Amino acid sequence: MSAQHFDWLKLRPEGLYCDPAGVFIDPARPVDRAIITHGHADHARPGHNNVLATQETLSIMKVRYPSDGAHYQSARYGQEFRIGDVSLWFAPAGHVLGSAQIVIEYRGYRAVISGDYKRQPDPTAAPFEPVRCDLFVTEATFALPVFRHPKPESQIDRLLRSISAFPEQPHLLGVYGLGKCQRILSLLRSAGFDEPIYLHGALVELTNLYTAFGNNFGNVQSVQTANKTALSVGLVLAPPSATTDRWSRRFNNPRIAVASGWMQVRARARQRGAEVPLIISDHADWNDLLKTCAETQASKVWITHGREDALAFALSKQGQEATPLRLSGREEESE
Amino acid sequence: MVVRKKANDWNKPIENFSRLLDSLVFTNGRNAKLRLIGRYLEETPDPARGYALAALTGDLRLPGVKPAAVRALAGGQIEPELFAMSYDYVGDLAETVALIWPDGEYFQPKLTDVVESLLNAKKAAATPTLKYWLDQLDYNGRWALLKLVTGGLRVGVSARLAKMALADAFDASVSDIEEIWYSVSPPYYDLFDWLEGRGKKPDPAVGAGFRPVMLANPLEEALLSELDPKNYLAEWKWDGIRVQAASRNGQRKLFTRTGEDIGNSFPEIVQHLDFDAVIDGELLIRTPKPNESMAVESFSALQKRLGRKTPGPKLIAELPACIRAYDLLFEGDEDLRSLPFIERRKRLEAWARKAPDIIDLSPLVPFSNWRELIEIRSSARAAGIEGLMIKDKFTSYVPGRPKNQWFKWKREPLTVDLVVMYAQRGHGRRSSYYSDFTLGAWKDANTLVPVCKAYSGYTDQELVKLDKWVRENTDKRYGPVRSVTPGLVLEIAFDAAQTSTRHKSGVALRFPRIKRIRWDKPVNEAEALAAVIKYINAS
Numbered sequence A: 001m002s003a004q005h006f007d008w009l010k011l012r013p014e015g016l017y018c019d020p021a022g023v024f025i026d027p028a029r030p031v032d033r034a035i036i037t038h039g040h041a042d043h044a045r046p047g048h049n050n051v052l053a054t055q056e057t058l059s060i061m062k063v064r065y066p067s068d069g070a071h072y073q074s075a076r077y078g079q080e081f082r083i084g085d086v087s088l089w090f091a092p093a094g095h096v097l098g099s100a101q102i103v104i105e106y107r108g109y110r111a112v113i114s115g116d117y118k119r120q121p122d123p124t125a126a127p128f129e130p131v132r133c134d135l136f137v138t139e140a141t142f143a144l145p146v147f148r149h150p151k152p153e154s155q156i157d158r159l160l161r162s163i164s165a166f167p168e169q170p171h172l173l174g175v176y177g178l179g180k181c182q183r184i185l186s187l188l189r190s191a192g193f194d195e196p197i198y199l200h201g202a203l204v205e206l207t208n209l210y211t212a213f214g215n216n217f218g219n220v221q222s223v224q225t226a227n228k229t230a231l232s233v234g235l236v237l238a239p240p241s242a243t244t245d246r247w248s249r250r251f252n253n254p255r256i257a258v259a260s261g262w263m264q265v266r267a268r269a270r271q272r273g274a275e276v277p278l279i280i281s282d283h284a285d286w287n288d289l290l291k292t293c294a295e296t297q298a299s300k301v302w303i304t305h306g307r308e309d310a311l312a313f314a315l316s317k318q319g320q321e322a323t324p325l326r327l328s329g330r331e332e333e334s335e
Numbered sequence B: 001m002v003v004r005k006k007a008n009d010w011n012k013p014i015e016n017f018s019r020l021l022d023s024l025v026f027t028n029g030r031n032a033k034l035r036l037i038g039r040y041l042e043e044t045p046d047p048a049r050g051y052a053l054a055a056l057t058g059d060l061r062l063p064g065v066k067p068a069a070v071r072a073l074a075g076g077q078i079e080p081e082l083f084a085m086s087y088d089y090v091g092d093l094a095e096t097v098a099l100i101w102p103d104g105e106y107f108q109p110k111l112t113d114v115v116e117s118l119l120n121a122k123k124a125a126a127t128p129t130l131k132y133w134l135d136q137l138d139y140n141g142r143w144a145l146l147k148l149v150t151g152g153l154r155v156g157v158s159a160r161l162a163k164m165a166l167a168d169a170f171d172a173s174v175s176d177i178e179e180i181w182y183s184v185s186p187p188y189y190d191l192f193d194w195l196e197g198r199g200k201k202p203d204p205a206v207g208a209g210f211r212p213v214m215l216a217n218p219l220e221e222a223l224l225s226e227l228d229p230k231n232y233l234a235e236w237k238w239d240g241i242r243v244q245a246a247s248r249n250g251q252r253k254l255f256t257r258t259g260e261d262i263g264n265s266f267p268e269i270v271q272h273l274d275f276d277a278v279i280d281g282e283l284l285i286r287t288p289k290p291n292e293s294m295a296v297e298s299f300s301a302l303q304k305r306l307g308r309k310t311p312g313p314k315l316i317a318e319l320p321a322c323i324r325a326y327d328l329l330f331e332g333d334e335d336l337r338s339l340p341f342i343e344r345r346k347r348l349e350a351w352a353r354k355a356p357d358i359i360d361l362s363p364l365v366p367f368s369n370w371r372e373l374i375e376i377r378s379s380a381r382a383a384g385i386e387g388l389m390i391k392d393k394f395t396s397y398v399p400g401r402p403k404n405q406w407f408k409w410k411r412e413p414l415t416v417d418l419v420v421m422y423a424q425r426g427h428g429r430r431s432s433y434y435s436d437f438t439l440g441a442w443k444d445a446n447t448l449v450p451v452c453k454a455y456s457g458y459t460d461q462e463l464v465k466l467d468k469w470v471r472e473n474t475d476k477r478y479g480p481v482r483s484v485t486p487g488l489v490l491e492i493a494f495d496a497a498q499t500s501t502r503h504k505s506g507v508a509l510r511f512p513r514i515k516r517i518r519w520d521k522p523v524n525e526a527e528a529l530a531a532v533i534k535y536i537n538a539s
Helices: A057-065 A154-165 A178-189 A201-211 A241-245 A246-250 A266-271 A286-296 A308-317 B017-026 B030-043 B048-057 B067-075 B080-090 B092-101 B109-119 B123-136 B139-149 B160-168 B173-181 B189-195 B219-226 B299-306 B313-318 B341-352 B370-378 B460-472 B529-538
Strands: A009-012 A015-018 A023-025 A033-035 A051-055 A071-075 A081-083 A086-092 A100-106 A109-113 A133-141 A171-174 A198-199 A219-220 A235-238 A255-259 A277-279 A301-305 A321-324 B232-237 B241-248 B251-256 B277-285 B321-331 B359-361 B385-391 B407-412 B413-423 B432-445 B447-454 B473-480 B480-484 B489-494 B496-499 B507-510 B513-518
Touching: A033 B447, A051 A057, A057 A071, A057 A201, A081 B432, A133 A286, A133 A308, A154 A171, A154 A178, A154 A277, A154 B030, A171 A277, A178 A201, A178 A235, A198 A201, A201 A219, A201 A235, A235 A241, A241 A246, A266 B017, A266 B413, A277 B341, A286 A308, A301 A308, A308 A321, A308 B080, B017 B030, B017 B048, B017 B139, B030 B048, B030 B160, B048 B109, B048 B160, B048 B189, B067 B080, B067 B092, B067 B123, B067 B413, B080 B092, B080 B232, B109 B123, B109 B139, B160 B173, B232 B341, B232 B407, B241 B321, B277 B299, B299 B496, B321 B341, B341 B359, B359 B480, B370 B385, B413 B447, B413 B460, B413 B529, B432 B460, B432 B489, B432 B529, B447 B507, B447 B529, B460 B473, B460 B480, B460 B513, B489 B507, B496 B529, B507 B529
Parallel strands: A023 A033, A033 A051, A051 A071, A109 A133, A133 A301, A171 A235, A171 A255, A198 A219, A198 A235, A255 A277, A301 A321, B321 B359
Antiparallel strands: A009 A015, A015 A023, A081 A086, A086 A100, A100 A109, B232 B385, B241 B251, B241 B277, B277 B321, B385 B407, B413 B432, B413 B480, B413 B489, B432 B447, B473 B480, B489 B513, B496 B507
C-alpha cells in the first residue's frame, strides 16, 4: 500500500489532522474541532471550540479546566460517528480512565490513532482492544529493548517491604496525578495494604473523580486534614516534583519513592532522588509495543513520540513499514 | 504511635542478595544502609551471607570477564543496532546487558551456587558459566552478577561500612572485626561461628593482619586551659595518608587506616619491610634530593601515586614513597598496644635506629607550655606543615577515636571571598534545599571562573536563607543545578590551594568550607583569580 492512501491524514502545526472530517486529534494548539484520546495535559488542552471525547475524559477536562468554554460532546466506546464520508469510533486504550484509540475509516481504509496505551491489566482503565487496521499510529515512550515493565504487583511489594523495614519513617511516593495515582491506590488495596493512604492536595480532586466512576480505594485522606501523628509515619502520594521540593519539608526524614517506567534505568532513578524506585508504567513496554503493532496487522505504522528509531528498526524487521512523525508538544517525562 | 500490622508476605527478610544490592544502590542514608546489610546478614544462612559479605567488602575474587566478552554475549541475544541504541541510552554496560537479556526459567538460583561455580571455573570456563547463570537469573540477579565479574559492585558501600553493619548486627565491636579480618576468608564460617557464640574468636596474630587504628579528635583551643602540658607530647601533623606497615611471619602488608591493603601501589615500600613488627605512620612522597634525605613533597604529589594501582618504575623513581613512623604496635610477637604512649615512643625510637631507609621517625616537637605551642603552630604554614598532633603520654593504643587522648590541631585555614555561581540540591535531609555551591573568582572585571565547591559550614537557619536566595536569584536551570545571577559572596576557609588541570581556572582549593555568608559584600569586591592562584605557593 502506498502512502497516498492516507493522504487524508495530515500532520499540521496544530497536530494530526483528518482532512475530510475537519478534525484534529489531540491538537497542541486551540482548534475548531478536536478529538481527544485521553485526559493527560499534553493530549487534552483547553481552548478548542468543540471537543469530542469519552465521558470520562470530558469529566477529567472539566476538573482540570473549569473555565474552558469548549462545547463538549461525549462518545461511548464503540459508538459510531459519521462526518461526511468519514466514519469514526473510540476503542479502549488501557492507559488511564476514559483513554481511547480513535478508529477512522475513509474510502475503504482504516487508520487507528492509539494515543498512549498499555497492555498490562489495570482495574482503573478499560483494557486495550487491538483493532485491525491499515495504518496504526503508535507512541514510542518506552521503545527500547531495555524497557520491560515487571508485574506491578512485584513493585508494590517492594514499596511494602520498604515500609516494613523503615516503619518509623514516612514514605513519600511520587506519582503522576491522573492515572498513576489511582492505579497505585488500587494496587495497594489489592495487595492487602489497609492503612490510611494520604494524598497531596493536587491529587485529591482527580481521585474523587475516579471514585465517582465506581472505583473504591478505601481509607484515602488529604494531607491537609490528616492526623499529624499518623501522617508522620504514613504513606503519602504526591506529584513527583513535590517529593524532593519544599513541600516535602513538613515530613521528618521521609523515604522517597517514585512510580514511573523511567525507574527501570538506575541512573534516571537516582537523578530523580528515588530511594524506592517502582517500575510502574501506564505505557506499553518494548515487547507490548511490538506485539500490539503486529496484532493490528497494519502495513504502515506512524510513530508519534518517544524513541522512534529503535521502534522503526524493529518494526521493519517484523515487516511493518514505520515512519517517525516527530510530533511536537508531547512531554517526555509525563509518566 | 501507629502500630503497623505485620503481614507475613511483605515482612519477610531480604532473602535475596541481589535485592539487597538493589536497595543499597538507592538508599542514601548511612544508617539505613547499615540496617539493610545488618538485617540481611542476620537472616541469611551460611554460606550465602559470607559470600555476600565478601562481595560487599571487595574480598570476593571471582574470575574476571572482560567487557568485550560481555558485549559478545549480548550480541547473541539482540541485533547490534538495538544493543547500541540501548547502551547509548542506559550508559552502563552491565545494566544494559542485564536489562536486554531474556528472562529464563526464573527459578532464582542460590547465591552460593552461582559464586561457587564461578570460583571453581577455570579461566576459559568463566564466560560460558556466566552465560549459564544469566539465563537462569532475574533482572536484579543478572545485574549484580555482571557487576561482580566486570569489576566491582559500586553500590555505595565501603568495606568499612559493611564491617560496621556486621558488627552492629551481632553486637560486636568493629575494631574486633577489623583486627581479625585478614585471618579469615570467605565464606567466613569461623567468623560467624564466633559472632553467634558457637566458636572462638579467630586468632589475628597468625598473619600480618590489620590492627584497627587509633584516631585523633580536632582540638578546641578552649580545652587547652584544662589540660596539663606536662602530660602531653607534640608532633608535627604530616600531610600524607595514615598507613600501617605490617610485616610478620613472612607476610608484608601496607594498610590504609580503614584496613585496605595498598601494598600493590607501593612496591618500593613493601620490598623493604624486612623486619618483624607493625608500624603506624604517615605515607609521604620524599623529595628526591641526595642531601635532604627525608624532605617530603606536598599531598598532590602523593595523589599522583594513589591514583595508580600498579605504578611503573619511572613513576616510582620520580615520586618515591616513604613512611614517617609515629607508633610501634608490635615488635616481634610482643603486642605493645597496652603500653602507655611514652613507653611505646621509647621502643619506637630504639627500633627506628635499625629500620630500613624508607622509614624514618616523626620527631617530637618540644614545648614547655601551651603558649609556646600556640606560637609553634602559627609558624606551621610558613614551614609547609599541616599542623600539630598532641598525644597523652599515658594512654594505651585504643582503636577508634577515644575522647581527650589524641588531638589534631590543624594550622589556621586561609580564607577567600568568592561569588556563588551555581547551586545544587543536596541529598537525604537536604534534598529540598539548594545546599551545594560552586564558587568563582573574577578572571577579569566581567568573568567569573569556578574555583571550588562548598557544601558545609553553615547552620540550618543559614541554609534556609541560602536556599531562599538561590530560588529568588535563579538565572537558568540545568536539571538539578541552577545557575544564579552573581549577587552573593561567601567567605570560604580552605587549607591549601593546588594547581588543577581539571578546573578551567587552573586552581583547586583543599578542604573548602563556608566560614561566613557575606550578605553585606558587593560581588565586585570578591577575590580575583590571580590572587587565588597566588595561594598555590603560600602553602
